Amino acid sequence: MSGKKSLSTLWMGAIIVLVLLLDQVTKYITKTSMYLGESFPVWGNFFKITYVENPGMAFGFRFSNSVLFMVLSIVAGILVLYYLYRMRNESWVLQLALSWITAGAIGNLLDRFIYGRVVDFLDFEFWDISIPSFDVLSFHFSGYAMTRWPVFNVADMAVSGGMIILIVYILFVGDPMKQASHSTAESSHVSN
Numbered sequence: 001m002s003g004k005k006s007l008s009t010l011w012m013g014a015i016i017v018l019v020l021l022l023d024q025v026t027k028y029i030t031k032t033s034m035y036l037g038e039s040f041p042v043w044g045n046f047f048k049i050t051y052v053e054n055p056g057m058a059f060g061f062r063f064s065n066s067v068l069f070m071v072l073s074i075v076a077g078i079l080v081l082y083y084l085y086r087m088r089n090e091s092w093v094l095q096l097a098l099s100w101i102t103a104g105a106i107g108n109l110l111d112r113f114i115y116g117r118v119v120d121f122l123d124f125e126f127w128d129i130s131i132p133s134f135d136v137l138s139f140h141f142s143g144y145a146m147t148r149w150p151v152f153n154v155a156d157m158a159v160s161g162g163m164i165i166l167i168v169y170i171l172f173v174g175d176p177m178k179q180a181s182h183s184t185a186e187s188s189h190v191s192n
Contacts, residue, residue, distance in 0.1 A: 007095045009088065015096065019103035023154035027111065027119040039123065050123035052151045053115070070112060077105045083177075090176050094169055100162035107155030120151040 007015075030051050039050035084098040111118040126149050133143035169176070 005092050006089055007092045007099075012084065012088075012095055012099045015099040016103040016106070019100060019154065019158050020107050023103070023107035023158070024110065026121070026154055027107075030121040031119050034121075046125050048123040049121050050151050052120050053117040054120050054151075055117040073105070073109055073112065077102070077109055080105055087176055091169070091173070093165060094176055097162040097165035097169065100158040101166070104155040104158035104160075104162065107153075107158070111155075118153065118155075120153045120156070122153060122157075123151045124149045 030049070034049070034051040036051055036053060039048050041048050080098060080102050084095070084102055087094050087098060108118050129144070129146040131141075131144045134141050
C-alpha cells in the first residue's frame with residue numbers, strides 16, 4: 001500500500017450499514033406515518049416532506065421495462081461492490097464515495113424487491129430548469145421543464161453525493177482504476 005490513508009474494510013462496512021439503516025428507517029417512518037401523496041411543509045415551500053412511491057429510477061425518472069431495469073440495477077450494484085473491493089487500498093475519499101454509492105444502490109434495490117417501487121419523501125424547491133426541444137444527429141429531444149426538484153430519499157442522496165465526490169476525485173487526482181492497473185503492471189514487470 002502506498003502512503004495514502006485508506007479506510008479499513010470494517011469502516012467501509014460500517015458506513016454502508018449506517019447509510020442503509022438511515023435510508024430504510026426514514027422510508028419506513030414515511031410509509032407508516034403518512035398516506036401516499038401526503039405532504040407537509042418543514043421550511044415553508046422550500047422544503048417539504050412529501051410521500052411518493054417511484055417505480056422508476058432516482059429523482060422520478062422512469063424505465064419502461066421493469067425486469068430489465070431490475071437486472072441492470074443488480075448488475076450496477078455488483079459492479080460498485082467490485083470497484084469498492086478493487087479500491088480497498090486507495091484513498092479514504094474514494095472509498096467513502098464508493099461506500100455511499102453502494103449503500104444507496106442497496107437501499108433502493110431493497111425497496112424495489114420488497115415494495116416493487118422506491119419510497120421517496122424529501123421534497124425541495126431549488127430552481128426551475130427548462131431545456132428547449134432540439135434535434136441532434138437525426139434524434140429529436142422534445143425538451144424538459146421542471147419547476148420543482150423531483151422528490152428523493154436518503155439512498156438517492158448517498159448515490160448522488162458519492163458520484164459527485166467520485167467525479168471530483170477523477171478530475172483532480174486521476175482515474176484510480178488506471179492508476180491501479182498501471183501500478184500492477186509496473187510491479188509485475190519489476191518482479192520479472
